[in-house]
Amino acid sequence: MIPLQLSLVVTVYNEEDNIKPLLDAIYTSLSGIEYELILVDDGSTDRTVAEAKQWSNDRTRVLIFNMNYGQTTALAAGIDYAKGEYIVTMDGDLQNDPSDIPMMLQKAIDEDWDVVAGVRANRQDGFVLRKIPSKFANWMIRNTTKVYLKDYGCSLRVYKAHIAQNMGLYGELHRFIPVLAKQQGARMTEVDVKHHARIHGTSKYGLNRTFKVLADLILMLFFQKYLQRPIHLFGGLGLLAMITGILINMYLLVLKLLGEDIWGRPILLVGLILVLGGLQLITTGLVAEIIVRTYFESQDKKTYTVKEVYQGE
Known part of the structure; x- marks a missing residue:
């Protein structure tokens, strides 16, 4: 028995046919390990909750959301409730294999890693709709954040x-x-892990998530580089804009002194509108994200509501 407690956080959404085989696989794979299972139902509209209550054992807690909040919020809730010294996250669609967890946990303990990430060595997903967007997203995240992992998904x-x-x-x-x-x-x-084709249910992901990844990547780069020193970003842009404006005004002043009419030049107006509009949109989005974080963290507020916590028997 590994002498450390493990908390396994599994998020599910409309996975009624996967619940029983998922729980069976987890209970079998983690026998001999001191663990708790936190199953987070993200507002399922099918029989996922009923199946979870029926097949849960005494090591399992089911967090039942009152509505669908999304995978990130479901993970955050599960982690908040976790009591283990190590926390494992996993999807509930049976594509991840819980039999890999003991090996990953042992590696984290023996080699004192803070994070051991899985790499889907033989990924069983569609090539066009899943693998290509995933490869592009992985490449983009690696090269912009400088955090070099093979498989962010x-x-x-x-x-x-x-x-x-x-x-x-x-x-x-x-x-x-x-x-x-x-x-x-x-x-x-990183370690290679098994990956299975989805048998029951449908994937919750599509090509539209690529655009969400790119949008979130902008936010992540801001957090990574400028969260503690935003003046380096906004001050730099402000100075660049101010110096450019001064140069333009000096140029127009020279033209005015030479007797030319400088009012109403289209290219000047278009450029000014584009620069100011773009800066306003970007900075408004970034400042809004900081405000959201401050709102939740300073008041210890949660981004979800748990309707019920069911303890398995």
Whole structure:
């Protein structure tokens, strides 16, 4: 028996046919390990909750949301409720294999890693709709954040509890969990894990998530580089805009002194509108994200509501 407690956080949404085989696989794979299972139902509209209550054992807690909040919020709730020294996250669609968890946990303990991330070595997903967008997103995140992991989309990961519980998960930042962990100085490694084709239910992801990843990547880069020194970003842009404006005004002043009419030049008006409009949109979005974080963290507010907590028997 591994002499450390483990909390396994599994998020599910409309996975009624997967619940029983999922729980059976978890209970079998983790026998001999001191663990708790936290199953987070993200507002399912089918029989997922009923199936979870029916097949849960005494090591399982089911967090039942009153509505669908999204995977990031579901993960945050599960981590908040976790009591283990190590926390494992995993999807509930049976594509991750819980039999990999003991190996990953042992590696984290023996080699003192803060995060052990899974890599889907033989990924069983569609090539066009899943693999190509995923490869593009992985490449983009690696080269912009400088956090070099192979597979950002694999949710099967082992964390030391203090790392997982201080990541500050909001919005849809679950794709960037390794980056959030790295910001805390986490030591990370990767291991190959098994990956299975989905048998029951339908995937909740599509091509539209690529655009969400790109939008969240802008936010993540801001958090990574400028969260503690925003003046370096906004001040730099402000100075650049101010100096450019001064140069333009000096040029127009010279033209005016030479007797030319400078009022109403289209290219000047278009350029001014585009620069000011773009800066306003970008800075408004970034400042709004900071305000949201301050609102939740300073008042210890949660981004979800748990309708019920069911303890398995």
